[in-house]
Amino acid sequence: MSKLQPVRGTADLLPDVMAQHLLVIDTARLATARYGFQEMATPVFEFSEVFTRPLGESSDIVTKENYSFADRGGEQLTLRPENTAGVVRAMISGGLTQSLPLKYFYAGPMFRYERPQKGRMRQFHQVGIEYLGPNDALADAEVISAGARFLAQLGVLQHCVLHLNSLGDLDSRAAYRAALVEFLKTHESALSDDSKRRLAVNPLRILDSKDAGDRDILQTAPKLADYLNAESKAHFQTLTSALDAAGVTWVYDPLLVRGLDYYCHTAFEFVTDAIGTQGTVLGGGRYDGLSEMLGGPAVAGVGWAAGVERLAMLAGDTVVAAPKVAIFSADTDTDTAAFRLAETLRDAGIDIDFPTAGTIGKKLKKAARSDIKLAIILGGDEMARKTVQLRDLTTGTQSEIAMTELADVVTAALLAP
């Protein structure tokens, strides 16, 4: 630590930014509540196995990306890099498999040890939903619709494109993976270095390689859609029909994949090009294999997570500060009475600022530059007459109001446009 800085990849959320985050979170909470998703929370850390067991062979994630540490008791713990595993763990450890289906909404910080970029922090924030129990494609449709509704209510849906793909069930996936590996082996020498490594570790990821040479090779590669069995095709058909019927627009993206073994059927992402390379703003899919990989019963699930920072950037400065009211004591003699008046107005349901430092001139100067719109001024003369001066700081108009009428007059003034 040098020169008191926040830890790399973390940031303070000062009120302006916090207001944007809260707008995103509140919008998500309201939009998903309309579908019956209920808010819950899991701990920000778990036993490391909760996150490592479902990952299988997959590479860098565990060793390179997790924030892991041993506590004083020697337990190996990890700060949650995402919330789905925690929610499924909560379902298993709480015996909630007796109460299926479950529809959960969550919001909170996540942690990944990565190189920070725009829209990519080491501590970042997500909102998300998980729909546990049904394996029906209509559940997928509902989850995706909830995501689209959330983005629409936030006012950013028009900047996003919904990419949709089907990974098929376990059998379909395995068959395709084998065919893809066989094909790519014949072109291995022409693949990029990164993709040569992926071929051994996570071959499906080669499908979304950014390397131009890789993309050429993929032109003639076997297509995932050709390896879907009848059930998998039916699942995708049901989903897309439901989305079309509901007016949710989407594009088929055969290269959209998920590397981990517990994913199946639906994979989707809402993507934007408005905020840089980290353009996925909300993404999710079906994860029927996850519960068993965590040691629980077979429980199907589908859900999504969305990045609060990225959405706040997309939504921009849509947060407007509410006008405020402040009380100013004109003399030290009236300080106590002004303080009491502030409490009286707060009792009446009005938000009141009570600036204390400096002369009335100083205080009004500060107030004029802040979001304070109404100034209530109390001095000796007003005290004697049981009145106050009510000054509108935007227009400069001022009038004397009887204290008994003050709450009503202020309330009316705040409601006026």
Place this chain on the structure above:
RNA sequence: GCGGGUGUAGCUCAGUUGGUUAGAGCGCCAGUUUGUGGCACUGGAGGUCGCCGGUUCGAAACCGGUCACUCGCCCCA
């Protein structure tokens, strides 16, 4: 983890081929105005030039390292 760019006041930035006390605008504080803001004028505070080392008579400037930010790659549960 890999590569490019950038670090000078709270913010946005000047700073000549290396030269003596490092500047501007905005913001902040105070006064002109001891019961009333915005405007104006006057004054003031605020910097180890990210940090460490090197070259040099002399470094904010040149070189090396390091840290941070930023853009991209890897990864993206």
